[in-house]
Amino acid sequence: MTAGAGTAPDVVIAGGGVIGCATAYFLAAEHGLRCVVIERDAIASGASGGAAGELGALGRHHFSEAYTRFILRGIELHNDLAPALRDESGVDYLLREVPLLRPALDEREAHELQEQVPWARGLGIDVEWLDAEAVRALGTWLTPEAAGATSTMELQLEAYPFALAVAQAAEHHGVEIRSGEVTGVLREGDRAVGVRIGGEELAAGAVLIATGPWAVHAAAWMGVEVPVSPLRGQIVHLAPPEGLAMPEHAISHGTGYLLPKAGGDLLAGTTQELAGFDAQPTAEAQNKIMEAAVRLAPALIDAPIRSLTACLRPSTPDGLPMIGAVDGWRDLFLSTGHGFKGVTLALISGRSLAQLMTGGTPDVALDDYAPARHFEAP
Numbered sequence: 071m072t073a074g075a076g077t078a079p080d081v082v083i084a085g086g087g088v089i090g091c092a093t094a095y096f097l098a099a100e101h102g103l104r105c106v107v108i109e110r111d112a113i114a115s116g117a118s119g120g121a122a123g124e125l126g127a128l129g130r131h132h133f134s135e136a137y138t139r140f141i142l143r144g145i146e147l148h149n150d151l152a153p154a155l156r157d158e159s160g161v162d163y164l165l166r167e168v169p170l171l172r173p174a175l176d177e178r179e180a181h182e183l184q185e186q187v188p189w190a191r192g193l194g195i196d197v198e199w200l201d202a203e204a205v206r207a208l209g210t211w212l213t214p215e216a217a218g219a220t221s222t223m224e225l226q227l228e229a230y231p232f233a234l235a236v237a238q239a240a241e242h243h244g245v246e247i248r249s250g251e252v253t254g255v256l257r258e259g260d261r262a263v264g265v266r267i268g269g270e271e272l273a274a275g276a277v278l279i280a281t282g283p284w285a286v287h288a289a290a291w292m293g294v295e296v297p298v299s300p301l302r303g304q305i306v307h308l309a310p311p312e313g314l315a316m317p318e319h320a321i322s323h324g325t326g327y328l329l330p331k332a333g334g335d336l337l338a339g340t341t342q343e344l345a346g347f348d349a350q351p352t353a354e355a356q357n358k359i360m361e362a363a364v365r366l367a368p369a370l371i372d373a374p375i376r377s378l379t380a381c382l383r384p385s386t387p388d389g390l391p392m393i394g395a396v397d398g399w400r401d402l403f404l405s406t407g408h409g410f411k412g413v414t415l416a417l418i419s420g421r422s423l424a425q426l427m428t429g430g431t432p433d434v435a436l437d438d439y440a441p442a443r444h445f446e447a448p
């Protein structure tokens with residue numbers, strides 16, 4: 071990677087979501103580089119601020135073993151770095167462990183979940199299978215119809231404060247965050263030498279595009295296809311029904327989940343919708359989410375709705391992120407497509423990419439996530 075000439079930053083990063091900010095944090099804190107993050111709206115104004123903030127490696131997505139290990143390294147790094155991020159930013163983003171149940175609602179699901187247990191344990195995940203009676207004995211909100219459930223402890227945090235903490239910790243290490251919309255990459259020969267921000271140009275030693283689902287627009291700047299698309303997800307923010315305390319257990323089933331949050335909301339999610347870049351919540355989604363939530367936890371029938379939020383996951387055709395160098399260029403990098411797991415992966419993805427950009431060996435090999443696997447000449 072080329073250093074910035076004179077007063078120019080070493081790296082300019084388009085996108086102030088959790089991925090752009092985390093990568094800036096590691097480039098500055100661990101490699102001493104001068105970074106500028108350009109955000110066109112507000113820090114974490116996209117999915118990074120609207121996410122549920124659950125940091126689990128299991129779930130409905132049937133991730134591969136390699137990707138699950140990447141996620142587990144991400145969770146480990148959340149634990150390791152939380153004290154430093156809190157100290158450097160002054161933001162407490164309420165990282166804590168919560169017991170999570172994944173119920174089976176029929177015998178087929180019970181069989182599938184039980185089959186996952188040895189696989190997950192083999193990866194070091196502490197998970198156990200509870201039969202119907204053991205689940206009922208916990209006294210949770212889970213429907214008594216559950217045929218059993220797996221039980222794990224999972225980390226969770228408040229997504230917007232976390233993204234803010236990463237951004238402010240990055241600023242603590244000298245990262246500059248500027249308002250502006252990146253509209254192009256400056257090229258000299260085969261090198262990226264900065265970005266265009268509206269009518270202005272900002273020179274830099276290297277460029278990172280971390281604009282979440284909007285990275286699809288960077289295809290035109292880079293001359294390669296970026297098959298990332300927005301996958302809308304909505305969350306209903308509830309209060310516990312009157313007279314009931316916040317439940318202790320989180321519950322997750324299919325696309326439905328119920329998460330008690332330290333911030334005071336009970337989150338019911340979610341949807342997976344192809345609606346272009348429309349990030350407006352809809353009454354239809356609220357109904358669908360609440361129907362599924364009440365099926366999982368009948369007590370929710372009387373839960374007051376506080377708000378409904380929607381945001382856009384950056385999604386790729388193979389469900390894996392695109393992290394690494396852009397083929398055909400020197401000093402141009404891309405990090406997007408973190409899909410359902412961007413908050414969980416932010417730190418490990420940012421640290422590994424910073425190591426790759428600076429010529430080191432990444433903590434986690436990024437070969438499986440190389441953007442080139444998707445590139446086609448436009």
Ligand SMILES: Cc1cc2nc3c(=O)[nH]c(=O)nc-3n(C[C@H](O)[C@H](O)[C@H](O)COP(=O)(O)OP(=O)(O)OC[C@H]3O[C@@H](n4cnc5c(N)ncnc54)[C@H](O)[C@@H]3O)c2cc1C
Nearest residue numbers: 085087089110116118122123124252282303411412413414
């Ligand atoms: C409903 C929902 C729940 C989720 N829950 C979880 C969860 O529990 N756990 C988990 O790990 N993940 C979760 N996710 C996924 C996670 O939120 C995303 O993977 C992650 O936030 C993506 O981060 P990002 O920085 O790549 O993108 P974004 O957060 O979208 O950030 C991109 C930023 O780039 C800016 N930008 C775009 N274009 C430009 C430009 N041209 N110039 C300058 N700035 C630009 C945008 O304004 C935006 O701020 C959830 C997602 C959704 C939708």
